Amino acid sequence: NAGVTQTPKFQVLKTGQSMTLQCAQDMNHEYMSWYRQDPGMGLRLIHYSVGAGITDQGEVPNGYNVSRSTTEDFPLRLLSAAPSQTSVYFCASSREGEAFFGQGTRLTVV
Amino acid sequence: QKEVEQDPGPLSVPEGAIVSLNCTYSNSAFQYFMWYRQYSRKGPELLMYTYSSGNKEDGRFTAQVDKSSKYISLFIRDSQPSDSATYLCATSDYKLSFGAGTTVTVRA
Numbered sequence: 001n002a003g004v005t006q007t008p009k010f011q012v013l014k015t016g017q018s019m020t021l022q023c024a025q026d027m028n029h030e031y032m033s034w035y036r037q038d039p040g041m042g043l044r045l046i047h048y049s050v051g052a053g054i055t056d057q058g059e060v061p062n063g064y065n066v067s068r069s070t071t072e073d074f075p076l077r078l079l080s081a082a083p084s085q086t087s088v089y090f091c092a093s094s095r096e097g098e099a100f101f102g103q104g105t106r107l108t109v110v
Numbered sequence: 111q112k113e114v115e116q117d118p119g120p121l122s123v124p125e126g127a128i129v130s131l132n133c134t135y136s137n138s139a140f141q142y143f144m145w146y147r148q149y150s151r152k153g154p155e156l157l158m159y160t161y162s163s164g165n166k167e168d169g170r171f172t173a174q175v176d177k178s179s180k181y182i183s184l185f186i187r188d189s190q191p192s193d194s195a196t197y198l199c200a201t202s203d204y205k206l207s208f209g210a211g212t213t214v215t216v217r218a
Contacts, residue, residue, distance in 0.1 A: 004153075031204070031205070033205065033206065035208075040210065041210060042116070042198065042208050042209060042210035042211050043154070043198065043208040043211075045205065045206070045207075048205050050204065058205075090153055090154070092206070094202075094206065096142060096202075097141070097142025097143075097144060097159065097200075097202035097206065098142075098144070098156055098159055099144075099146075099154075099156065099200075099206055100156070101153035101154050101155070102153055103152065103153050104151075104152070104153050
């Protein structure tokens with residue numbers, strides 16, 4: 001039972017580079033979301049999706065894009081990485097408020 | 111104003127003490143109330159989940175929700191060093207809103 005799988009676990013990027021964080025779930029949940037977690041800030045919602053083909057912005061969407069072509073996958077794209085995007089990123093899949101999180105991606109932008 | 115405000119920590123207690131964690135929320139449309147536990151360098155994991163006002167117990171953990179005052183609490187009885195973690199409250203209408211988290215250390 002995989003649950004929510006995030007890749008990669010660690011990544012170092014140079015300023016201006018782009019990359020995609022992958023997220024996949026096998027629980028057939030409609031709702032998926034991406035958060036970033038910074039010290040003292042808790043989990044801040046970046047983007048979310050209520051089903052395939054439907055996405056919306058969260059609290060801190062600037063610099064990130066998402067798409068949801070299938071129920072299972074919800075990738076997060078950094079268009080042009082900036083040092084301010086150094087953070088730990090979590091993908092979550094949920095149903096009726098009960099969320100399951102991936103193990104996180106630790107991203108450093110230098 | 112954040113939708114969910116959580117009492118700031120950190121909190122340090124001796125083993126066996128009762129840990130009390132509190133949050134307030136602003137949106138009366140929230141229907142689901144959760145507490146997540148997060149160990150260092152791990153993803154959050156669901157600890158308690160309630161739908162309505164009142165108390166819910168699960169072993170040493172009790173979650174309280176008071177919808178009239180928009181207040182949610184988590185109590186940990188007979189705390190153990192293994193309870194040392196960051197605890198995040200969360201509420202949901204169709205999307206989750208999290209508090210900032212309280213780091214708890216239980217001293218042996």
